[in-house]
Amino acid sequence: MIFLMMSVLSLLLWGNRSLVLENAALRQQLAVLQRSAGRPRLKPADRRFWASLSKHCSEWKESLVLVQSATVIGWQRASFRVFWRWKSGPGKDRPQVSPELRQLIRQMSSANRLWGAPRIQAELAKLGIDVARSTVAKYMVRHRKGKPTAGPFWATFLRTHLRQTAAIDFLTVATANFRILYLFVVLSLGRRRILHINVTAHPTAQWTAQ
Template sequence: MLVRFTYLAVTHAFAALRLLRMTDREKDIEILALRHQLTVLHRQLGKRRPRLRPEDRALLAALLVPLSRATLRRLQLLVSPDTVLRWHRNLVKTRHARASVHRGPGRPRTVASIRRLVLRLATENPSWGYRRIHGELALLGATIAASTVWEILKSAGVDPAPHRTTVTWADFLRSQAEAILAMDFIETVTLTGQRQYILAAIHHAGRRVRILGTTAHPTHAWVTQAVRNLLMDLEDAGNLARVRLLIRDRDAKYPALLDAILSAAGISTVLTGVRMPRMNSITERWVKTLRTELLDRMLIWNQTHLRHALREYERHYNLHRTHRSLAAAAPLRARPQPFEPDRIERLAVRRRDRLGGVLHEYRHAA
């Protein structure tokens, strides 16, 4: 409507400039001709009223309101003088309403950063009500009323705390990931025809992989020693106290003594169901990644070659390979800060090959 009204106003402004060059006699003749055309239109329309657009009403109200009611009655208008005056009153009322919206009644609007912080606290803490969020804001030095916090949550469509405390499976597993370790066997065959068994463990939270060893004969003694080495590695890294669960399948390669060893370290064993690999989905996904990126892309000569390839891949996976669950960071390497625009133009990248070019790593050139 505003665009159309502006167009009509500019058009009539140029028409008014054209009238300046006309004589009074020419203007009188034009007025008589226009009046006669209006009489013809009235005769054709009869009792039907013409349809006027909102911009037409606004323009007529702005042009005709300076005239008196008696003058409006003498004019042969398509509408009555009372209608023109009503249009003007509506136009003034709309203008005042828009001004009040821009001005804002009452207290000033809350700062956008405070509003975002309130919504963030409500999203990250589903059990917090508006008063708990208000208290946290007070600790952060943000002076805001508790009723304002409630109004922000209500306007954003955030439900009250009792309706937001439902925990999804994804949130539950994410909160427990720090205490979960998973383990599995991977089978592969060398060029000599020998079947090799790879025992690996992965931490759910950090996605760090530990390849515990490879053997052609996974005896109970070998598996027990591999798990003892894992526990010592976790203790040296200071992570043993945080691990409370170990997920594994029901493979007969695991000895009965294994559960007792883990229990002595404060770790409970969780067995997956029969033919239910999704219960150990993170490990199964890593096994697929290992096959896709390493085992299916190179020929393994013997056990020595396999161990060398696995050491290289473990180093590559933990220190270089990015993960979506870690926001594109690696398990043992944080994501670097983004470059400045001027530095990107001078960016030089060097490629490093592992295992004869099977794995590629890219780093900044020195």
């Protein structure tokens, strides 16, 4: 495996990048076959090789012979989890949520039935309270769904006001080098068009309000 990686690095300096990566993929699988009797057995180093190659070579699936592409994607996700578990380290668990904060979240969600976890998280940030959205969602009051009151149903309301309605979402994206980027998107539901998009590695309340 060390010889293979040295060969790849030397070829990358002097040759065509795509051709070098494809050649490395075929060489790696040949090395597995040469040391295996019967069904090929891939070592952890083999899995790491393919997890990395799938991030840097767009045509990696065409060079794959020994396993399915879905298997490699699974290895990639597993390596991502291992990396962040290692980065978190022992003793770096999430801080305990105090009973007072739990009660405050319940009161805010009970008094404002239309507020979701993102809105409550933003309101808490204004008070100087830094709490994860998943934590807010965990302690919110679950309102029971009763019979609809007089007036239009939600489906009718949305159809009527679709052109004036926008959807807002926060999501995270993992990069090839295991960085986490935070994405804020505003989407027009009527036109299915992105109205606003912003990306940052360090989200703040001020960044969200922009």
